[in-house]
Amino acid sequence: xxxxxxxxxxRNEGLKHYPKVSIDSxxxxxxxxxxxxxxxxxxxLFVFIMLILNLVHCRALLNISLDSIFSVNLRxxxxxxxxxxxxxxxxxxxxxxxxxxxxxxxNSLQIDFDYETRKYFWTHKTTYRRLTYIVYILAIVLRYCYxxxxxxxxxxxxxxxxxxxxxxxxxxxxxxICAPIAYFKHxxxxxxxxxxxxxxxxxxxxxxxxxxxLLNEATKNEKSLNIDDVQNIRHKYLxxxxxxxxxxxxxxxxxxxxxxxxxxxxxNLCYNLLYTEQxxxxxxxxxxxxxxxxxxxxxxxxxxxxxxxxxxESLATVYKLSLKTNSIRILNEISLFLNHEEIGFTFGGMxxxxxxxxxxxxxxxxxxxxxxxxxxx
Numbered sequence: 001x002x003x004x005x006x007x008x009x010x011r012n013e014g015l016k017h018y019p020k021v022s023i024d025s026x027x028x029x030x031x032x033x034x035x036x037x038x039x040x041x042x043x044x045l046f047v048f049i050m051l052i053l054n055l056v057h058c059r060a061l062l063n064i065s066l067d068s069i070f071s072v073n074l075r076x077x078x079x080x081x082x083x084x085x086x087x088x089x090x091x092x093x094x095x096x097x098x099x100x101x102x103x104x105x106x107n108s109l110q111i112d113f114d115y116e117t118r119k120y121f122w123t124h125k126t127t128y129r130r131l132t133y134i135v136y137i138l139a140i141v142l143r144y145c146y147x148x149x150x151x152x153x154x155x156x157x158x159x160x161x162x163x164x165x166x167x168x169x170x171x172x173x174x175x176x177i178c179a180p181i182a183y184f185k186h187x188x189x190x191x192x193x194x195x196x197x198x199x200x201x202x203x204x205x206x207x208x209x210x211x212x213x214l215l216n217e218a219t220k221n222e223k224s225l226n227i228d229d230v231q232n233i234r235h236k237y238l239x240x241x242x243x244x245x246x247x248x249x250x251x252x253x254x255x256x257x258x259x260x261x262x263x264x265x266x267x268n269l270c271y272n273l274l275y276t277e278q279x280x281x282x283x284x285x286x287x288x289x290x291x292x293x294x295x296x297x298x299x300x301x302x303x304x305x306x307x308x309x310x311x312x313e314s315l316a317t318v319y320k321l322s323l324k325t326n327s328i329r330i331l332n333e334i335s336l337f338l339n340h341e342e343i344g345f346t347f348g349g350m351x352x353x354x355x356x357x358x359x360x361x362x363x364x365x366x367x368x369x370x371x372x373x374x375x376x377x
Contacts, residue, residue: 018118021106021202023195027188028099035095046091049185050084056174056182057083078264086257090189093250105243106199109236111206121202128194131299136187139292146285147175190296193254196247197303197345203240204310204343207233211317218324225325227333234337237314241343244307248345251304256348262297263365265290270369301358308344308354 032038034046057080111117151171156164210233218225269290272278278286315338322334344352351357 015115016119018115018122021112021118021121021199023099023102023192023199025191025195027191028195030184030188031090031094031192032096032099034091036092037095037097049181050087052178052181053083053087053185054080056178082257082261082264086189086254086261087185089250089253089257090192093253094192098246098249101246102196102199102243105239105246106203109203109206109239109243111203111236114206116209117202117206120205121198124198124201125195128198128299128303129191132187132190132194132296135292135296135299136183136190139289140183142285142288142292143179144175146281147171149281189254190300193251193258193300194303196251197300197307200240200244200247200307200343201303201310203236203243204307204314207237207240208310208314208317210236211314211321215317215320215324218321225321225327225330227327227330230321230330230333230337234333234340237337237340237343241341244343244345252346252349255301255304255345255353258297258300259347259361259365262293263368265293266365266369301353304345304353305355305358308342308352311343 033042034049035042038046106112156167159167210229214225214229214233269286272286273283318334318337322331322338325331342352344354347353347357347361
């Protein structure tokens, strides 16, 4: 803090105050309230919310025909599975124990005092959170406008009054009671999806800033390169790896479910556009809704990819440092740095998510979509 005050004095300007780096927020507190380590009230609330979510997800199952020709919408079966899968993952994985371990790994880095670290975390968190707000507000407004318009223009003149009353009750109960709870739960999960990778980004960014500072000093004077500085940064890089690995325990499953969810939505959209007779309103609604899902996944995936990109940039800077010294001790320390494993999140525990692996995933997605006509035939 004295260093920050001196900066203010020298530059004759005030630095914006950023609070301590923390992922503690309303979405996080709510998720912890209904986690596996919560009290009895939290577990009862979890069961209640899970019941509400299944009422929303399973609404499409009412359209399944049990006649002699069995017809079912595959999307109607997959959505409850995906929705429950993500919900259960958060229940067991995102709990007080995990948050305590993440806090311990973060505190062991001892970088929260750094002004640039706080600035990086809060500026990026604010940016991503605002994008999340915009996407969810637009998606909710679109959904409610579509559902209300479709309901008000439906022809129910041939139905008995008691049937109309039951349908109205179910419709408004789902729309104004169940749907807000489901949206809030998904919103909390999305916020956690974004906050955790930003925390890991912040740790990697701190190491990158320190490495660039060492490189600049070594460029000016080769003798300025100190082995203690290299050892300190390598130690923090190792602690950052442990932090990312701990966060990956939940992010890995989230990445898997998000991709599968987007795959199901995309295939369902393409199939309906090609083979199903729908009104123009329904077609445009499905296209826009899928665009919101794609935007949300793109923002989240980008925040996870930056971990690996920044770690690669750090290793490239370390390699440049090796060209700035002839000291055997420093070169040995740098070799240990370069031989360390990569930092990044995995996709369902199968492989690390990088730019190339993400391109492969989307290639598979596009292949499946283009192959839909063959499957339909």
